[in-house]
Structure formats: structure tokens, C-alpha cells
Amino acid sequence: MAVTILFLGPLRDLAGKQALEVQAPLDWSGLLGAVGPQVAEQLAAQRVNVACAGKVLADKTRLNAFDGDEVALLPPVSGG
Amino acid sequence: MAVTILFLGPLRDLAGKQALEVQAPLDWSGLLGAVGPQVAEQLAAQRVNVACAGKVLADKTRLNAFDGDEVALLPPVSGG
Amino acid sequence: MVARITIDTPLDVRLLDKGLSVGEALAAFNAAHGEAGGVVSFLGKVRPDGDVRALELSHYEPLTLPAMRELTETARDQFALDGALVWHRIGVMTPGEAIVLVATAARHRRDAFAAADYLMDHLKSAAWLWKREKRADGWHWIEPRGQDHEDIARWE
Amino acid sequence: MVARITIDTPLDVRLLDKGLSVGEALAAFNAAHGEAGGVVSFLGKVRPDGDVRALELSHYEPLTLPAMRELTETARDQFALDGALVWHRIGVMTPGEAIVLVATAARHRRDAFAAADYLMDHLKSAAWLWKREKRADGWHWIEPRGQDHEDIARWE
Numbered sequence: 001m002a003v004t005i006l007f008l009g010p011l012r013d014l015a016g017k018q019a020l021e022v023q024a025p026l027d028w029s030g031l032l033g034a035v036g037p038q039v040a041e042q043l044a045a046q047r048v049n050v051a052c053a054g055k056v057l058a059d060k061t062r063l064n065a066f067d068g069d070e071v072a073l074l075p076p077v078s079g080g
Numbered sequence: 081m082a083v084t085i086l087f088l089g090p091l092r093d094l095a096g097k098q099a100l101e102v103q104a105p106l107d108w109s110g111l112l113g114a115v116g117p118q119v120a121e122q123l124a125a126q127r128v129n130v131a132c133a134g135k136v137l138a139d140k141t142r143l144n145a146f147d148g149d150e151v152a153l154l155p156p157v158s159g160g
Numbered sequence: 161m162v163a164r165i166t167i168d169t170p171l172d173v174r175l176l177d178k179g180l181s182v183g184e185a186l187a188a189f190n191a192a193h194g195e196a197g198g199v200v201s202f203l204g205k206v207r208p209d210g211d212v213r214a215l216e217l218s219h220y221e222p223l224t225l226p227a228m229r230e231l232t233e234t235a236r237d238q239f240a241l242d243g244a245l246v247w248h249r250i251g252v253m254t255p256g257e258a259i260v261l262v263a264t265a266a267r268h269r270r271d272a273f274a275a276a277d278y279l280m281d282h283l284k285s286a287a288w289l290w291k292r293e294k295r296a297d298g299w300h301w302i303e304p305r306g307q308d309h310e311d312i313a314r315w316e
Numbered sequence: 317m318v319a320r321i322t323i324d325t326p327l328d329v330r331l332l333d334k335g336l337s338v339g340e341a342l343a344a345f346n347a348a349h350g351e352a353g354g355v356v357s358f359l360g361k362v363r364p365d366g367d368v369r370a371l372e373l374s375h376y377e378p379l380t381l382p383a384m385r386e387l388t389e390t391a392r393d394q395f396a397l398d399g400a401l402v403w404h405r406i407g408v409m410t411p412g413e414a415i416v417l418v419a420t421a422a423r424h425r426r427d428a429f430a431a432a433d434y435l436m437d438h439l440k441s442a443a444w445l446w447k448r449e450k451r452a453d454g455w456h457w458i459e460p461r462g463q464d465h466e467d468i469a470r471w472e
Contacts, residue, residue, distance in 0.1 A: 089290030183343025
């Protein structure tokens, strides 16, 4: 089975897609490798949060996603 | 003709009536004499305002009401 | 919803001697200010406090409405409002009925909030309204209270 | 007015993918909180700014609604609310359309005002919503801005 990576907000445009399926399990380095260099650069920046299975991770570098989990990449929300 | 004195809010109960017609012209001492001792006592207190012909008087003791004027006695408005 | 109320003036100030339909009033106000980014409303209702059966508001016609209009103009200028609605009930009301409805429309949220708050703080003293409550033992006039002066002092 | 909307929970939090009828929503909220002395509402609309033709809000379902609910519960506890309504649009909207409707009901006016203000200041960061605007030259994502952090800092 697989882990689904979701690109939210402007990251969707940067990734060129809305979602991506990868092999489980998925950790932080696996994530950085899977999303392509542009999204990986954004991910490394502090302001992008990562949610796994519906919870925002306090420390995204400790990502540990299993079979069937959804990993959402959450850029800062918009102002205005 | 006459000047109409209006008793607003709780002053209406104190006066036992809503309005009173008196001879024009009407000045401050005429007003105090016309309204009865209980209302006169309230009027003397600072918190009761007097309006003449639709304007609240800055100095009510300078009241000078003419024929056809309405003199309104305005107790403090209610809180809550 | 069928709009039975139309608002065609930026500052809509009314004294009403009958019940007001809050939903319709606010729908009309929103429709009148389609370009405002933010609309704030305040609805004050008669609280079912203790044994209060009814509330009566009396006013002095020649002063009440002009004072409410003047206050609303001041709020518009001070908070750059697109428009304001200030409706006040007079007469006899029962618990749960609306006493006052204020709405403000502004380009920015903060202005709309501040203007509604300002209008409510100043309305009671501007409006020359006297209030009495009917309880089991009859009608009682409500005294002025210090809180109103404190409310106004916030803006000075 | 025929009430086509019924509110039967003290805290009514919704994400809506279609237009909302503000008048009906507020009428229903008022009806649901007949004993509250004060009801405050805030309506945020798409501003017809420059050449903005449309606005799109996207969100992340598993986070947005729980976060809005949690925020609303916090507001209820902090301001002793009788009830609150927090409705947010998602999807594509055009200028003049409602984006957000917040209403608060409390015994006292000051609490209702403060709670609505608090909810609006915190909603944007709690709600995990991303916004983009369609202009003549296509869609543009709206960047986060410092004001939001200042808005929240008011309450700390």
C-alpha cells in the first residue's frame, strides 16, 4: 500500500500536482526526496507545516507515516 | 396663549401628570413655582436638564419660554 | 428571502414603536453596502431577568431622533464608515424582544467593530430614553448607573 | 420571514461551499438564543478591489473544521457565551459575496463584542485556509501578512 502526499495552497502550483502516492513507510528524508527540489526547499523552511494522519506535527523532521496515512504539506495561511 | 411643561420619565409620576399648561412667558422661577415642590426639588438638582423649544439649555436657570414653546423636564436617562 | 425592508440611505436612524425583524433589517443593510468588506451588528434584547414581565421605554421626540442622528454622523466620520443602521425600539416590550439594533459597514473589519461598539456606548446617553420595568408589584423606573459613564470614558 | 435555517446547537461551526443567506442565518441564531441580552455579528465580504474578479479559498478538510470548532469552544469559555455561530465559505467567490459570518450571543454586550472580535482575529490562522485571487492576468496566491500576527497578539 501507499502514503498519500497532499500539496496544499500555493505548494500545489509549485509541485505541479495536488497529490502524490509513495511507498510506505515515509520519513522526513523520504519526503524531501519524493516531492522534488522546489517543494523540498519550501519544506525545509520553518513556515511550512506537515500534518500526518490529521495531526499537525510539532516536529516535522520526525515524520513517520505508515500505510494508508495522508501526509499534508501546509504552507502559511493567507493574510487579508 | 401658553407654555406647555412636559414631565419626562420618572418626573411624570412625581408630578402626577404628563403635561401642564402655564401662562407665557415662563422663566426659571416661574417654572419652579408652577411644577409643585417635589418636582421643583428635583429640578434644582444638577442632573435634571431642561429643554425649551427642542433645545437642551446649557444653563437651565436662564429659561425664557415664550408663547407656544414646549418646556421639557429631562431627568437622567436610565442605565442598563 | 423576500426583502420587505429597503435601506436607501447610508445612515439609517429610526425609532420604532413596533417589533423589528432583525434578519430582514440586516439582510437589507448588507444589500445596501455590497462594497463594504466588513459588516458588524449588535442586537440588544430584553433579558428575562428575575420577575421582569415587561419593559417600557419612553423618550422625548424632539430630542431623541436628532441626537441619534448626530451620534451616527459622528461615528461615520470617526471610523470611516460606508454606512450605519441605528434602530431603537420605544414603547412596551417583553423579554426576548429586540430593544436596539446597530449595524456598521466599513472597508476594514476593525473600523466596523469599533464603530458598533462606540455607537452602543454612546447611544444610551445620546438618546434621551427612560426605562421602566414591570414586575409582580408593578412598574419601577430604572435608575441611571455609573457603568454608562465608564463606557463613554473608554473613548475619551 | 420564513425560517429555512434552524440552529439547534449552541456552537454552530460550518464550512460552506455555497453562498450563505446572512439574514436567515442571523434570524435563526437570534431565535436560538432568545435569552441572550446581546448578539454581535460580523460579516466579511469579498471586496471589489482593483481588478479582482474572483477569490478562491482552499482548505485541508481534516484540520480546518476541528480547528474552527476548538477555537469556538475556547471563545465560548473565555467570554461566557450562550452560543456562537462560525460559518466560513470555501471555494470560488465573487466580489460582494460573503466569506465569513461570525455571531456571538452573551448575557452582556461587552462579552459578545469581545468574543466576535477574538474569533475573527484567530480564525484565519486557526482555519488553515489558503486564498488566491483571479485578476486580469490569472490567479495569484495571497501571501501571509504580518497584521494577522498583530491581531492575535492583542489577546496575549
